[in-house]
Amino acid sequence: MSAYSAEALIECHHKIAPFVHRTPVMRSSLLDRMSGAELYFKCENFQKAGSYKIRGATHALLVKKEAGDLRGIVTHSSGNFAQALSLAARNIGVPAYIVMPESAPEVKKRGVREYGGQIIECAPTLEARESEARRIQMETGAEFIHPSNDPWVMLGQGTACKELLEDVGDLEIVVAPVGGGGLLGGTALSASFFGRECTPVGAEPLVVDDAYRSLKEGRILGNTSTETIADGLKTVLGTYTFPVLQQHVKTIVRVTEGEIVQAMRLVWERMKIVIEPSSAVALAAILKDAGRFAGKKTGIIISGGNVDLQKLPF
């Protein structure tokens, strides 16, 4: 577990800093009143490629490049990681091959193309994604990076919380949405390394609550449905992210689809920022489980802002 030291996270942050934005922290007096907490929004929706994913993608790429001749990079992602890896690869000068389900939102496909990534479409199943990614590895010699279940990716995602703690030193809680666990894992590591008794809390859609159940049962479980509006959170924990969550995360708050949409709408209407449903999950958790956060200095990782304006839920 030596990869998960404070020193490793500091070095990671130092490495990726030239390639990512240091995003602002926003406040909202209205949402403070509504939640009863003191909220600090870490705005990764303003991040390059529109989400925190560029942090982990850049880190994993730089580590692989340092390790030797890198001929290309391949991943399977339905969304933000695809855009992020395309941009990171362009920044670093290697080709990026992105395996995407045909059903992925058009705005996300366009993003990948604009950042120079090459899209390979496949059926919307995990099996199809994985076999297509393997084929490309074989044909091109590209290396595979998983969107979340990768130690270097997870460390990179933790730099958002590191910055938040640098800006707001005495946070008592930090909330992040959980899908594959890269963001929540990295956030929990940063909270333990750089926080002063800062508790990480996960936020998850009720209909894909695999992380909640996995932590409860002590083993990685799947979901029977993927019918959530929070399209970034359909994935499940992996062999790298699960142990980190087991060690550091005691609480995952689950929210309904209606609560997600309501929180998303609040942020758009009152904070005037565009956030995607996955980000709204974190605020929804705070509004739902208000007792836990009352009077607490609470950080929220606003994970991204890539939304298809043609398919809004309001």
Next chain:
Amino acid sequence: MSAYSAEALIECHHKIAPFVHRTPVMRSSLLDRMSGAELYFKCENFQKAGSYKIRGATHALLVKKEAGDLRGIVTHSSGNFAQALSLAARNIGVPAYIVMPESAPEVKKRGVREYGGQIIECAPTLEARESEARRIQMETGAEFIHPSNDPWVMLGQGTACKELLEDVGDLEIVVAPVGGGGLLGGTALSASFFGRECTPVGAEPLVVDDAYRSLKEGRILGNTSTETIADGLKTVLGTYTFPVLQQHVKTIVRVTEGEIVQAMRLVWERMKIVIEPSSAVALAAILKDAGRFAGKKTGIIISGGNVDLQKLPF
């Protein structure tokens, strides 16, 4: 014209500062590339009550309060000024009566009520608004403040550009949308007082191009249509704002409804901020008349972010 000195604007800024946010200035490398200019977005969508209007409303209220016993304040506004005046009046401790057309967006009515303003609905004509406002003045002893055609309001609106010039000293152009002329007038005054050769440019929807035509003809003209998506810009110049524009503004760029929607969409999708159509008019003007702005350090007043999410144009 002594009200329009640099000293008066500095004093105004000092007075209203405790009641307004100093909003951030945002950049976008994508929009820089698209426009060929160097763009600085003054984000009044993050302002209290969601638009720059709180600046002028607060200033006018404070001036009236200093002048003597203030028993209340009344205005007619279909939108942002209504919310702003309600909040400013609550901050300062006087009742606010807001005459609004029945047809005003629900999000704006709700805003007025939340800020403690009392709504009086009327038919959607200028005559109905004015007679209703007069009736309330008579009955309550409240004083009238016009949303734009008022020297104190105009000076207040100029503080947004003053802040922008403090943050980005050597702006060459500053673009503001023009409806009643309060924002463009105040912006032009700030540019002349505090800019180093900073040229103010107005941006106006083609279908309500009264300001463009008024400046050309040398007298205040009306519009035959109000069919623009930029609902904040339907009003016409007045006896206070017109002379300031005549003196300071040489250029107004007119844009089509399609150009407005396209610019609005660009900002939502790529900058991840919620701006209202009136704000998008300014960016649309820059994209349309690209030659004028090429290579120039250009400020844009993003006037507000109050949008009815139920009625989006995309």
